Amino acid sequence: MERILTIDGRQVKFKSTGAFLLKYKVQFNRDAIKDIFRLAAAIDKENNTLTDIDAFDLELFYNLVWVLAKTADPQLPPPVEWLDSFSEFPLMDIIPEISDMIFSCLTSTAPFKKK
Template structure:
């Protein structure tokens, strides 16, 4: 599935296919799942379900800004192999790249792609600001 997010006047299309994890490992030399799974476990084991902003803050706190950029870049790179290196790519957005919005709008689909298939009965997350298109 493809998802398009708007950063100022620029639109970026991301692939939420599981293959983003392979791009991530190829570029950054480590697997993304050992980084994400503890965060998912931590938020799933809380007594009360965290709201969207609490969840986004937890991801940002654990991943840091660079981790959010690395994951987002990997999903964008899967769509367009001509995008520049991660630093140049994120710098091209200036102040319009908002990590909390990226986490809220993109990460639910990226995480779901790691653990569910089209045949799965896993719930499908919804995003308010993103446009979704099927490839």
Template sequence: MRTSITIDEKNYELATNAYTPIAYKEQFGKDYFQDLFSMVNSQAILAKLDQLEEGEDLQAHHIDVSILSDFDMTFFHRLFWVFAKSANPRIKPFMDFFLEMEEFPVQEVAPVLMEMLNQGMMTRKKQMKQKQRARKSSQ
């Protein structure tokens, strides 16, 4: 899946593909899917982001501190960068990439990233079902 998002009047191309987990592991030394599953366990913060009105910022008082105990806020940064890297393997290294950004609006970025994750997972589920059907009919 490919999409783009504009932050501070700069357009960022994002993509998910077969390279995405490899780039993630290569850059961060962590397993892409393990981090995703850890993120899914922190759905409470995403629910809070979804409840915000347009133009409203997420404030500390909106969040119960207990839901942040297992949540890594740099996850969105890592995910954003790896999707940008998947779209363009020649982007700047992680630190340089973010040093050039004035802001990183998580409340705007998170829904785009989550949509890309959902699309990627749905595609994989469909492919798995098709392979299983093919195996069953050939047996």
């Protein structure tokens, strides 16, 4: 899944692949599934709005966003350097646009089978 967003006047490409969770683990030495569930508790996926500010961790969000961008562009600089290249990074505009890319790794495309 790919998406291009305009952030601070620049076209930024994001890409989610089957290796997304592993890339996150390699880069940040954290379990992406646990971090995604933590963010999921803070976001109303139906309305794409922030519902629990205490459960929302900006670092986790920035890390996930960076991995999606790094997957699309392997030449991307390290996370802080990349984020520092933007004069603004409007989270509330970005969250609804890429939340499906982040949460897609938690869903199944095949129906569950009973044994």
